Amino acid sequence: MRSNGPAPRRRGLAGVLAAPVVSTTGYATATGNWWPTLVLLGMLTAGALAAALLIVWPAIWSRAPWRRRAAADILDRFLGGPK
Incomplete structure (x- = not known):
């Protein structure tokens, strides 16, 4: 059986979310058109805020x-409050 190089690396959630940003950033630096990158970053930010609020x-x-205690624990964990 022939190998076409190393096996693809498994990515976590951060890698899956970062891949389109890296891709559009490469496009933006090559073409000078930054709008797709800015729109994508805005969508990711809005999604993160919506998830946090939900x-x-x-x-x-x-x-x-x-x-209320559960909410305080969540906020403490993500905002770096007391442990």
Whole structure:
């Protein structure tokens, strides 16, 4: 059996999200057209903010104390608060 080089590396979520950014950045530097890169970065940022709000928002405004503690734990973990 013939090999065509090394096996493809498995990428985590960061690698999957970074690949299109790297690709459009290469296109942008080659052509001088930065709009696709800026649009893609904006979409990724909006998606991250929406996901964070969907996870944390209901817990913050809930009257259930265990949800409020869970929200505080999530915020502490991602914002570097007390451990």
